[in-house]
Amino acid sequence: MRKLNHKIKNNFGYEFIYTPDHPNSNGKGFFAVHRLIVEGVIGRYLKKTEVVHHFDEIPGNNKKDNLVACENENYHRIIHQRLRAYKSCGHANWKKCYICKEYDAPSKIKTPAGRNRSGFHPECRKNFYRKRAKENGIDPEISKKMWSQDGRRPGFKNGVYYNRHSKKWIGIN
Ligand SMILES: [Zn+2]
Numbered sequence: 001m002r003k004l005n006h007k008i009k010n011n012f013g014y015e016f017i018y019t020p021d022h023p024n025s026n027g028k029g030f031f032a033v034h035r036l037i038v039e040g041v042i043g044r045y046l047k048k049t050e051v052v053h054h055f056d057e058i059p060g061n062n063k064k065d066n067l068v069a070c071e072n073e074n075y076h077r078i079i080h081q082r083l084r085a086y087k088s089c090g091h092a093n094w095k096k097c098y099i100c101k102e103y104d105a106p107s108k109i110k111t112p113a114g115r116n117r118s119g120f121h122p123e124c125r126k127n128f129y130r131k132r133a134k135e136n137g138i139d140p141e142i143s144k145k146m147w148s149q150d151g152r153r154p155g156f157k158n159g160v161y162y163n164r165h166s167k168k169w170i171g172i173n
Pocket residue numbers: 052053054076080
């Protein structure tokens with residue numbers, strides 16, 4: 001039988017503790033140490049949708065002040081996004097242009113609403129359309145209309161579409 005409080009580490013470096021009485025322990029009786037510690041601090045069980053973030057991004061560092069409780073995965077993702085920005089350019093609130101891959105002030109990066117919210121420099125996207133149009137020998141304005149809002153996926157627009165296999169625009173005279 002396993003001893004209570006026996007700790008193991010998984011392949012990602014997260015620690016688990018043998019605590020079979022915990023309502024959310026796994027089938028083998030283990031529960032994530034970082035979650036257990038946060039639960040001790042806030043005085044209740046964490047919901048399954050709540051996520052614990054490691055401030056220094058070291059999964060094995062489960063000191064209280066290294067743990068941040070996030071209400072859900074979305075919130076957690078934003079923390080990581082801001083961390084990446086801070087590490088890359090020194091500004092947590094700067095956004096990345098998916099075309100040139102550079103970070104820039106939020107006022108310089110356009111972020112379309114909707115499912116795909118990758119930001120871009122308007123100038124980068126204009127160049128992207130021009131280049132795309134040139135490659136395909138078509139009018140840049142028509143090319144722009146054929147691409148979906150995020151500028152990455154070819155879409156059915158105005159009766160034309162891009163065939164990935166033949167690498168041709170279909171429906172253009
Ligand atoms: Zn995290």
